[in-house]
Amino acid sequence: MSEILAVISMFPDQVCGGAPIFLAKNEEELEALAFLLEKIMDAMAHDLKNGTKIIVKH
Amino acid sequence: MIVLLASHRYTLGIIIGTLFGILARLSMLHTDYRQYPTYPHGRIIHISLGVIAAALGSVAVPSLLEKNYTAITFLALAAQQFRDVRSMERETLTKIDQMELVPRGPTYIEGIAMVFEGRNYLVIFTAFITSLFTVLATWYWGMFIGIFALIISRQYKSGKQLSSIAKIINAELRMSGPDLYVDDIYIMNVGLKESQNKIRKHGLGLILQPINANAKVTLANLGQRQAILHDVSTILGAYRDSGEPSLIPLCKLDLDDGRLAVFIIPNDRDPEKARQVLMRVPVLESAVRMPSEAEVNKKRKIGW
Numbered sequence: 145m146s147e148i149l150a151v152i153s154m155f156p157d158q159v160c161g162g163a164p165i166f167l168a169k170n171e172e173e174l175e176a177l178a179f180l181l182e183k184i185m186d187a188m189a190h191d192l193k194n195g196t197k198i199i200v201k202h
Numbered sequence: 203m204i205v206l207l208a209s210h211r212y213t214l215g216i217i218i219g220t221l222f223g224i225l226a227r228l229s230m231l232h233t234d235y236r237q238y239p240t241y242p243h244g245r246i247i248h249i250s251l252g253v254i255a256a257a258l259g260s261v262a263v264p265s266l267l268e269k270n271y272t273a274i275t276f277l278a279l280a281a282q283q284f285r286d287v288r289s290m291e292r293e294t295l296t297k298i299d300q301m302e303l304v305p306r307g308p309t310y311i312e313g314i315a316m317v318f319e320g321r322n323y324l325v326i327f328t329a330f331i332t333s334l335f336t337v338l339a340t341w342y343w344g345m346f347i348g349i350f351a352l353i354i355s356r357q358y359k360s361g362k363q364l365s366s367i368a369k370i371i372n373a374e375l376r377m378s379g380p381d382l383y384v385d386d387i388y389i390m391n392v393g394l395k396e397s398q399n400k401i402r403k404h405g406l407g408l409i410l411q412p413i414n415a416n417a418k419v420t421l422a423n424l425g426q427r428q429a430i431l432h433d434v435s436t437i438l439g440a441y442r443d444s445g446e447p448s449l450i451p452l453c454k455l456d457l458d459d460g461r462l463a464v465f466i467i468p469n470d471r472d473p474e475k476a477r478q479v480l481m482r483v484p485v486l487e488s489a490v491r492m493p494s495e496a497e498v499n500k501k502r503k504i505g506w
Contacts, residue, residue: 178394182393182394182448188447188448197393
């Protein structure tokens with residue numbers, strides 16, 4: 145069963161819930177945070193195409 | 203020498219039977235790109251077991267002719283022994299599989315283990331009939347039948363290949379934003395720009411078109427799909443490392459028409475070579491289903 149390990153977003157009002165949330169100021173920071181978290185967690189980043197990315201353990 | 207031995211019919215039968223049994227095992231022991239059985243110790247294990255199987259098969263004939271029927275229970279012992287070979291192979295491969303970048307999958311492992319057991323029975327069969335004809339007729343008849351048995355064993359050695367159940371076409375791999383497609387089949391969502399670029403640069407896409415309803419079911423089998431990915435990654439290399447799930451090769455099915463999209467990231471990016479490799483992937487025995495053989499489907503043409 146897949147599990148969301150982290151949520152990274154540029155829009156604080158769009159995200160809330162159980163997984164840790166990381167906020168980014170712009171596209172570059174969003175990409176950098178997603179990259180780091182993917183490598184740290186050995187999980188996969190997915191793009192929800194609305195300024196939010198999630199890190200999922202498959 | 204043979205003239206001398208000819209006076210000892212049973213001894214000659216056992217010797218020729220065992221020799222042909224061993225020859226059968228050697229001809230079926232083939233370490234190819236999979237490097238399995240491993241060289242040299244894996245091979246030594248299987249050659250030794252082959253010698254035992256050959257001896258058992260050839261000794262059974264004199265004991266039967268001497269009306270020593272209890273000796274046949276020996277064959278039951280042999281069957282037990284070779285079932286153990288199967289579970290030994292299964293165990294080893296399952297353990298090794300945990301450390302593979304692209305695993306074989308349980309269905310492929312079961313297929314390999316089954317082959318090892320089956321080939322030992324073919325050795326017993328070869329040794330038995332060679333020995334039988336040597337004892338009942340003469341040594342050259344025994345050898346003639348032995349060669350015939352070797353040919354039959356080789357026939358049963360290998361199964362079908364993917365090219366006999368599917369048409370394999372090179373397809374376009376494209377990224378639409380973070381979404382990865384092979385032709386029109388959705389594969390996955392790749393979140394990182396870096397991974398997207400790597401996939402664009404190194405990825406390859408192929409489409410497998412099943413030729414009939416039976417092939418559709420086989421291609422849909424998860425074990426068969428994993429075997430495809432493992433074989434391609436073994437031969438063309440896998441451009442990935444541990445903890446990189448975004449670079450994992452994947453197979454996805456088009457539910458409407460049963461086509462299978464294969465997405466791979468090989469080290470050697472050669473679309474034609476990848477197609478050739480896919481054509482030669484073995485069709486796993488355990489993945490084969492024959493819905494067309496069912497009574498309900500025989501009455502009318504199946505339309506799926």
